Amino acid sequence: MKPLSPTEIRESFVNASQGESERIPLPGLHEVLWDDREYLGWRDPQARQRGYLVYWRGDTPVGIVLRASESALRPGISAMCSLCRITQPSDQVTLFSAPRAGQAGRDGSTVGTYICDDLACSHLIRILPPASDMQPSPEEILAGRSESLVARVEAFTSDVMRTA
Numbered sequence: 815m816k817p818l819s820p821t822e823i824r825e826s827f828v829n830a831s832q833g834e835s836e837r838i839p840l841p842g843l844h845e846v847l848w849d850d851r852e853y854l855g856w857r858d859p860q861a862r863q864r865g866y867l868v869y870w871r872g873d874t875p876v877g878i879v880l881r882a883s884e885s886a887l888r889p890g891i892s893a894m895c896s897l898c899r900i901t902q903p904s905d906q907v908t909l910f911s912a913p914r915a916g917q918a919g920r921d922g923s924t925v926g927t928y929i930c931d932d933l934a935c936s937h938l939i940r941i942l943p944p945a946s947d948m949q950p951s952p953e954e955i956l957a958g959r960s961e962s963l964v965a966r967v968e969a970f971t972s973d974v975m976r977t978a
């Protein structure tokens with residue numbers, strides 16, 4: 815993804831007030847490997863139930879404020895992140911809810927979805943199987959996963975932004 819500046823990130827949140835956006839703690843952007851990201855995701859170190867996701871929707875940065883569910887998934891089972899679709903132990907996948915943008919969100923309407931607990935889908939999809947004659951090359955697998963991840967982030971974001 816294209817790099818994001820702190821200002822672009824703060825102005826990107828579609829489901830937070832301006833005051834809330836200004837208080838969001840930003841991650842260390844100089845450490846981000848932008849080329850290896852489909853979206854920038856992080857948890858709030860001060861308020862662990864909060865998470866944030868920002869990506870480029872065309873030429874516009876769009877950010878979503880997320881809240882992790884208090885109730886964890888049953889331990890010992892596997893669960894799948896709805897964005898990267900990678901199956902993991904259930905403690906690494908969390909139900910997040912996002913207030914809808916605008917009045918609907920202020921009235922309490924939310925969109926819920928299961929996402930990697932650390933919001934690091936981009937890292938997971940880059941763990942590739944070794945090359946084999948039986949399947950597409952690792953580069954092709956990654957390209958497909960990357961495209962699908964962006965498409966699912968788009969769909970989730972569209973749902974959050976849908977005001978009707």
Ligand SMILES: [Zn+2]
Nearest residue numbers: 895898930935
């Ligand atoms: Zn994921």
